[in-house]
Amino acid sequence: MRIDLWSDEELLEALTLVAQGWTRKAIGDRIGRSKNAVIGTLHRVQNEEVYGRTGDGTMPAEWWRDGLAKR
Numbered sequence: 001m002r003i004d005l006w007s008d009e010e011l012l013e014a015l016t017l018v019a020q021g022w023t024r025k026a027i028g029d030r031i032g033r034s035k036n037a038v039i040g041t042l043h044r045v046q047n048e049e050v051y052g053r054t055g056d057g058t059m060p061a062e063w064w065r066d067g068l069a070k071r
Helices: 008-019 024-031 035-046 064-070
Strands: none
Touching: 008 024, 008 035, 008 064, 024 035
16 A cells, blocks of 8 residues: 655645635645545644644644654
């Protein structure tokens, strides 16, 4: 079974586009992933225990590294 890992750039671009109100399908079309791949990946990232850990609505520096290390 092959698992396609997302590059840091793809992941950060997808998160940025979600914040701008893009649909998951439009995001997938833009970065070359399926709508369901976008939905699944963003769901996992947004449910990581490190997401929002600072408590002030911001993310800790390089928060995404912990999530990438778990994949």
